[in-house]
Amino acid sequence: MFETSISHNDVPILRIDGKIIGGAANALKREMDKQIEQGRGGLVLDMARVPLLDSSALGIIIATLQFLKKMNAKLVLLNPQHTVLDVLQVTRLNTILEVYSDEESATSAFGS
Amino acid sequence: MSETILAVDDDIDILELIQMSLEAEGFDVITANDGMSGLEKARTHSPDLILLDLMMPVMDGFEVIGKLKADEQTRAIPVIMLTARAQTHERVQGLHAGADDYVTKPFDLDELTARIEAVLGRTLPTKYINPLISTMGDWFTEEGVEQLASHLEAAAMIQQNLIPKQAPNVPGFDIAGFLRSSMTVSGDFYDFIPLDNNRLGIAIADVRGKGIPAALLMVMIRTILRLICREETSPAAALKRINDLLAIDTDPDLFATMVYGILDSAAKTFTYSSAGHCYPLHLKNGGTEVDELKEGGMLLGTFGHAVFESETIPLAPGDELLLYTDGVTEAERKSDETFYGEERLAAILESNSHQPAETFCQTIETALFDFSGTDHRDDDVTIVVIKATDGKE
Numbered sequence: 001m002f003e004t005s006i007s008h009n010d011v012p013i014l015r016i017d018g019k020i021i022g023g024a025a026n027a028l029k030r031e032m033d034k035q036i037e038q039g040r041g042g043l044v045l046d047m048a049r050v051p052l053l054d055s056s057a058l059g060i061i062i063a064t065l066q067f068l069k070k071m072n073a074k075l076v077l078l079n080p081q082h083t084v085l086d087v088l089q090v091t092r093l094n095t096i097l098e099v100y101s102d103e104e105s106a107t108s109a110f111g112s
Numbered sequence: 113m114s115e116t117i118l119a120v121d122d123d124i125d126i127l128e129l130i131q132m133s134l135e136a137e138g139f140d141v142i143t144a145n146d147g148m149s150g151l152e153k154a155r156t157h158s159p160d161l162i163l164l165d166l167m168m169p170v171m172d173g174f175e176v177i178g179k180l181k182a183d184e185q186t187r188a189i190p191v192i193m194l195t196a197r198a199q200t201h202e203r204v205q206g207l208h209a210g211a212d213d214y215v216t217k218p219f220d221l222d223e224l225t226a227r228i229e230a231v232l233g234r235t236l237p238t239k240y241i242n243p244l245i246s247t248m249g250d251w252f253t254e255e256g257v258e259q260l261a262s263h264l265e266a267a268a269m270i271q272q273n274l275i276p277k278q279a280p281n282v283p284g285f286d287i288a289g290f291l292r293s294s295m296t297v298s299g300d301f302y303d304f305i306p307l308d309n310n311r312l313g314i315a316i317a318d319v320r321g322k323g324i325p326a327a328l329l330m331v332m333i334r335t336i337l338r339l340i341c342r343e344e345t346s347p348a349a350a351l352k353r354i355n356d357l358l359a360i361d362t363d364p365d366l367f368a369t370m371v372y373g374i375l376d377s378a379a380k381t382f383t384y385s386s387a388g389h390c391y392p393l394h395l396k397n398g399g400t401e402v403d404e405l406k407e408g409g410m411l412l413g414t415f416g417h418a419v420f421e422s423e424t425i426p427l428a429p430g431d432e433l434l435l436y437t438d439g440v441t442e443a444e445r446k447s448d449e450t451f452y453g454e455e456r457l458a459a460i461l462e463s464n465s466h467q468p469a470e471t472f473c474q475t476i477e478t479a480l481f482d483f484s485g486t487d488h489r490d491d492d493v494t495i496v497v498i499k500a501t502d503g504k505e
Contacts, residue, residue, distance in 0.1 A: 023158030027157065056320070059365035
């Protein structure tokens, strides 16, 4: 359910396929940690194929976001579906998570 | 939530057969055709149960069981061995290695399903306890489970005692609360706190996660709220104080969402602020219109700098407020993976405005049952209903 690519300006993009519920949240954490260890200054989560995430997934995204912030790095979301956007809006996480609708702007958000 | 079964066998035909028949029984099935990838998938997918062929090249089933049981992360996953009929001593060896049961090949699919269900029935309760391992560390031993169960029961009792036993009597209003937890110790709560003669504090909250960690955070939030609610005049200020205190102490992935409001029975108003919680519904205009109450701020416990806003809405006779947790809107109908959703909830609010608050809570609970076709809930269900009556009873 995970697939990673590196953009032309060296930003890792993690494509997620499927619901992030239950145990999948831990798998997501391991995948994100793997990318963060590479030290590329941040991570793009491609959410286009994620129909749903639960509160465990939210918790892990928040924890990763906070961790990256401390390292002066970024976590941005690419193309979340409206169901996921609704969750971000209700929880107000949309005010601190950058959300982009195309890969070019998502990766250029890293400014390099 | 349907259970996930990992099937490991070097025979692709058997894997396909197992996958087709178990999916037809409503399980999610993932497959691996050698021991190595079986182990890998056990780690990444955290299945609820593993079907494991003993006779495989390179890494056989015994080695896989040994590695599963040596790994903290996979230790608790039950294993059913698939063995050839004649190999009695191998079955015994497998059971000694930690397998939970075995099925002999060629197997009958009904028998396989029955064994899986029996093993899952035995092991699911410990699956619920597993999230505690990280909190309780070395405490978690085979012998500790029983002790843990009694602690859980005690914790559940304490928690139940923190939920209001009856709704407060407020002139001109009919109020009710309802909580049904999905497991012994839950993360939801609601509270009614009399502030002065005319004002009643009303809270509903949903703590992320389940079990003891969620319950501890729930108790913290409830305690802080009760300590500060008389000092802070606005709900936004109260939420900000709770948030700032929690953000210092808790892990970033531990959080809660909450609505705190003050019902003023003299002014006939409700002043509220929502911390990332699902929007309360306000039935108004003689029961013809449903509004979402969206004012507030970020979810609680993670961001120290979060800001909150309050809003005051007037409550006319016939108006009704419905506060709830996402266990209501996310009650799932498994057959087509549909959630109950806010629209259905708003509709049921409109069509049942004549019901007393307490009856209406039951009406929602019944509607969730009718919708999902089951009594089982993946999440706690919490509801608070506030009706403005015309003052005459």
